[in-house]
Amino acid sequence: MKNKSARRIALETLISVFKNKSYSNIALNHALKNSGLSSHDKNLVTQLVYGTIQHQIYLDYQIHDIFKENKKAPWMRPLLLMSVYQLFFLDRVPNHAVLDEANLLAKEYTKNNLYKVVNGVLRNVIRRGQQKPSSKNPVSYLSTVYSIPEWLVEYFVTHFGQEKAESILQSINQPPQNTIRINQKVTTKAAVCQWLDEQGINYTESEISPDSLHLSYGPINQLELFETGAITIQDDSATLAAQSLRVQPGDNVLDACASPGGKTIQIAEELTTGTVTALDIHKNKLNLIKDNATRLQVADLIETQQLDARLVSQELGTQIYDKILVDAPCSGLGLLRRKPEVKYTKAFSDVQKLSQIQLAILNGVCESLKPNGRLVYSTCTITDEENEQVVQAFLAQHPEFSLEKVYLKADNEAIRSGDFVRIFPDTYRTDGFFIASLVKSEGEQ
Secondary structure (H helix, E strand, C coil): CCCCHHHHHHHHHHHHHHHHHHCHHHHHHHHHHCCCCHHHHHHHHHHHHHHHHEEEHHHHHCCCCCCCCCCCCCHHHHHHHHHHHHHHCCCCCCCHHHHHHHHHHHHHHHHHHHHHHHHHHHHHHHHCCCCCCCCCCHHHHHHHHHHCCCCHHHHHHHHHHHHHHHHHHHCCCCCCCCCCCCCCCCCCCHHHHHHHHHHCCCCCCCCCCCCEEEECCCCHCHHHHHHHCCECCCCHHHHHHHCCCCCCCCCCCCECCCCCCCCHHHHCCCCCCEEEEECCHHHHEEEEEEEHHHHHHCCHHEEEEECCHHHHHHHHHCCCCCEEEEEECCCCCCCCCCCCHHHHHHCHHHHHHHHHHHHHHHHHHHHHHEEEEEEEEEECCCCCCHHHHHHHHHHHHCCCCECCCCCCCCCCHHHCCCCEEECCCHHHCCCCCEEEEECCCCCCC
């Protein structure tokens, strides 16, 4: 079978994301795994897929008046959007090359003259140039320019102000950083830095997590350090939740919503005689935790169990854990740089529903915490409803718990909001994140 081109693989991935609602990172990883592409072409595929999804609303705006979607040819819109993305965002790709590649791909998908439609639309786009949306309606304008649904633009402006909202909108269309966390159970930061220097891989230190580095190198999972478990791929903002537990070597810890296990493993790295129990509602996801724990050499410190976190106290018992982490299922609006399709699939009603689930999980685990124990609540979103409001609702129902200032290995006032940690995507180009730390009093009420 003829090897597929980078653009063909990118198009197939986009079709999967648009038509089947696949997660872009999973679809992309699957497409690249056995593609046989060079590193350069893999980078091109990645750029085309993420770039097209990130700028989808803006790209649609460029063709909305000259293209009518054909339901019998679901490949046409993704192909046009990917091509327009190259025309306007990839300076190194000449227009004639974009046209030629689009025509070739169109002919692979159809035996009739539909390729002429693709050719005509793209020639029209080139001739008239980028179409700027009207600024008469500020929300509609920002929505189109930054490819963010209008409800989310309104939310950001209302809650964070115009200037901060625009800063967030601009930042989430930038490429995510390649971030690693160093496994202190296997190696040291000095040893990792020395190895990277020897390999000629440039890196910078995280401004919020002393165990994290940002690499200039893309395929981190191909590095020897990754294979041996010396490092793992984890955004530096995500490392702070496990840090804030202040795990002691002999602690009995619960990670109530554990998959894919990054924080579970981070907790286990702090243990010697203790155990971390990792729960997930989906049995198949527990295997992913086990695989990662084995690679990172902490499998003997981790127990996995399929369980809905809302049933923890009922099923596992009361007052048995020294520390509990609830990294709750959320809208994921802090991950828009890394998972751009999320912004098109979420509505405010999802935020409201998720906040009820999050509160139910906190209620479900709290009785399993020992007196004087610590319960850390975290999300990868930036909505008040899923963050501060959930914590305040929980405290109102549980007077035996009190809020404490979140512990950080490297203190940073830029990400603090009172006792909470609240990280916006534009502050350090990390994922957006929220953390609250709650302590249970000795005398339960």
